[in-house]
Amino acid sequence: MKPYGDIMFTPTMLEAQARAGSQEANLARYQRLRPEGLGPDEVAFLQSRTTIYMATVTADGWPYVQHRGGPVGFLKVLNPQTIGFTDYRGNRQFITTGNLVTDDRVSIFAMDYARKARLKLQGHGRMIDAADDPDLAAQLATPGQGRVERIMTITLAAFDWNCPQYITPRFDTAEMTALVGPELTRLETRNAELEAELAQLRAQLGATE
Numbered sequence: 001m002k003p004y005g006d007i008m009f010t011p012t013m014l015e016a017q018a019r020a021g022s023q024e025a026n027l028a029r030y031q032r033l034r035p036e037g038l039g040p041d042e043v044a045f046l047q048s049r050t051t052i053y054m055a056t057v058t059a060d061g062w063p064y065v066q067h068r069g070g071p072v073g074f075l076k077v078l079n080p081q082t083i084g085f086t087d088y089r090g091n092r093q094f095i096t097t098g099n100l101v102t103d104d105r106v107s108i109f110a111m112d113y114a115r116k117a118r119l120k121l122q123g124h125g126r127m128i129d130a131a132d133d134p135d136l137a138a139q140l141a142t143p144g145q146g147r148v149e150r151i152m153t154i155t156l157a158a159f160d161w162n163c164p165q166y167i168t169p170r171f172d173t174a175e176m177t178a179l180v181g182p183e184l185t186r187l188e189t190r191n192a193e194l195e196a197e198l199a200q201l202r203a204q205l206g207a208t209e
Contacts, residue, residue: 001034007158009027043077043080045119057105114170116167118167119161122159123155124155133151
């Protein structure tokens with residue numbers, strides 16, 4: 001696996017960084033980061049995602065970004081250099097599938113809006129019919145999502161944790177429940193206590209009349 005900058009910083013990008021005075025700092029940062037593969041932090045982050053965005057390129061050079069999502073665990077880490085997920089019946093345009101035939105390079109943003117975290121990954125993608133590898137299809141399948149049609153595996157070439165600046169925090173239903181659930185439980189308990197006290201006071205007032 002290469003440092004992220006070795007893949008993403010072309011000569012024109014390095015020229016722009018030099019003009020802005022950021023080239024030296026960027027090169028120094030990425031030369032220090034030479035991971036052999038995903039570490040525990042990356043694995044935990046990816047396997048807890050419900051949303052990723054994946055970019056491929058058409059044969060004519062047009063970029064195409066596709067959202068992929070599912071319940072926690074839909075994205076799986078097969079080994080430190082490989083991630084994968086299953087593909088279910090969709091609009092049947094097969095744009096990503098077609099793009100991978102002519103150029104297997106993919107770029108992924110894995111997002112955690114609640115914590116303002118973003119992991120960028122570059123790699124080589126492969127789309128496989130589920131019938132051609134039923135064991136892998138079973139390994140990658142997510143219960144309750146339907147019949148697996150295809151398998152997407154990505155052999156990683158580089159990754160990078162991105163700056164949290166400008167990521168607006170957003171929370172899904174599960175995250176909101178985790179945030180407000182304890183407070184709601186406390187309020188419900190207190191409300192029940194007050195209702196019990198009120199009932200007791202009413203009973204006492206009735207007994208004195």
